[in-house]
Amino acid sequence: MYLRRTPGLHNIKSDIIRDISYIDQDYTVYPAPNFFTEEIHVKKLADRLYHPNSVRNRPHRALCIHLPSNNSPSLYCNTPQLKHNESAHIDRYTDYLLKEIGLIKKAFQNTVALEQIYLEGGTTTLPSQSQLRRLIDAIGQNFSLRKNLLFRTTIALPLADHHSINKLYELGANDLTLCLKDNNLPRQSTGPRKLANTPNENKTQEVVATARKAGFDIIRIKLLYGQEKQNEGHWGDTLDIVVAAQPDLINLQCGPSASVAEKADNARLTTAFSLIEEQFDSRLYSIRHLINAGYIHIGMNLFARQDNYLVTAQRQGRLHYDLLGYSILPDYDVIAVGISAIGKSGSALYQNHSELLHYYNQLDQNKLPIMRGLELSPDDLLRRSVMYALICHSVISFESAETYFPIDFKQYFAHELSVLTAYEKAGLVTINEEEIAVTPTGKLFVGNICQVFDQYLRNN
Known part of the structure; x- marks a missing residue:
């Protein structure tokens, strides 16, 4: 299939675009968790998170539960620590999740209403149906669930079937994410080329159709791109298969970070930078493909049906x-449950322990398993608001920022505006006396544009 030309995409050759695009940050969390501090006073943070005034002043809440597995390691956890065939270990982890939920309920004192539930990680490759049922029952017993609750869960698409999808819906899930890696890569062997885990077109369409028939409101497919030695032809086939299934949302996610180049020794630098180039080309190819198929680019590599x-x-x-990505809900708090899970309350961010033994030990002492956190400074809040304006609306008005923060925008961000002149020459933004606007081409790299405002990235 020959792709028709997409305005603004076929001439992306600017060196600055290649230079900025090798770090693929989504900025759902700012500052990034590695800038949280373990010196934060956990009890004071917990008191702030669960204080009755907090509940009254910020009524919108989401519960985010992290289920780590060998198939889906956490973004903020160095190594996966549970396997789907270790039933006894998973039972134990489930027990501790329930204990943490009970401690959170006790800390809140009063019943708290949830508008969203997110089960992150290996939802169906990790817990059994009975283990999931225990977890869902505990949520219902300890929280009030709003009528229009959004309940998102995740499943590896190759492992999904009629039974597992219907069971997830019966548990209350109404927003389904199907994860798919493009494993159509040659095996490391001699002789005829063999393909591994080819995403079957009928299988993909059947899974999406089953989810729609079951009653899921939203179906998204998360695609991992930019893996080493990824074959463009096979990747194009994978994109065609996904588009043909017509999911509501398609989320492109970069493969193993090309920023390993920063840590590589001299012998590995050539390979690392080669991967950077491959990921950049794969990203552009995917964007062209999805836009030409009629999907709208919302931003941050998320594509939606019209x-x-x-x-x-x-x-x-x-x-x-915010922390959980794009939403139509205003600012909401996120209650984090499970190892390495990240939560927020107003201007405070926190993360649970990322090692199972430490996580278990804290809960055995009837303590919330918070490992580190951060109280955002006025500068953090300002920069985050600028980033989110660009991510959501492709524009930041100087006057609007000055309305909410006591600054002169052009003076405060003089350095950033100077840096952005190169981005303007590359066709990514336009800058005038009143605003910074992201161009249609720049929208494809809006996360990279936000890096200009990332004070922590610059300082480190």
Whole structure:
């Protein structure tokens, strides 16, 4: 299939675009967790998170539960620590999740209403149906669930079937993420080329159709791109298969970070930078493919069908971006449960212990397993608001920032505006006396544009 030309994409050759795009940050968390501090007073943080005034002043809440597995390591956890065939270990982990939920309920004192539930990680490759049922029952017993609850869960697409999808829906899930890696790569062997885990077209369409029939409101497919030695032809086939299934959302996620080049020794630098180039080309190829297929690029490598609610919200200026990605809900708190899970309350961010033994030990002492956290400074809040305005609306008005923060925008961000002149020459942004606007081409790299405002990245 020959792709028709997409305006603004076929001439992306600027060196600055290649230079900035090798770090692929999504900025759902700012500052990044590695800048959290373990010196934070956990009890004071917990008191702040669960204080009755906090509940009254910020009524919107989400519960995010991390289920680590060998198939889906956490973004903020160095190594996966549970395997789907270790039933006894998973039972134990589930027990501790329930204990943590009980401690959170006790800390809140009063019943707290949830608007969203997110099960992150290996949802169906890790817990059994009975283990999931215990978890869902505990949530219902300890929290009040709002009528229009959004309940998102994840499953590896190759492992999904009619039974597992229907069971997830019966448990209350209504937003399904199907994870798919492009493993159509030659095996390291001699002789005829063999393909591994080819995403079957009928299988993909059947899974999506089953989810729709079951009653899921939203179906998204998360695609991992830019893996080493990824074959463009096979990747194109994978994109065709996914598009043919017509999911509501398609989320492109970069493979193993090309930023390993920063840590590589001289002997590995050539390979690392080669991977950077491959990932850049794969990203552009994927963007062209999905836009030509009729999907709308919301931003941050998320593509939506034209009738999706996120497209409407973005057009109407109602789109929000936060710890859990794009949303139509205003600022909400996130209650984190499980190892390495990240939560927020107002201007405070925190992360649970990322090692099982430490996580278990804290809960055995009836302590919330918070490992580190950060109280955002006024500068952090300002920079985050600028980033989110660019991510959601592709524009930041100097006057709007000055309305909420006691600054002169052009003076405060003089360095950033100077850096952005190169981005303007590359066609990524336009800058005038009133605002910074992201161009259609720049929207494809808006996360990279946000790096200019990332004070922590610059200082480190």
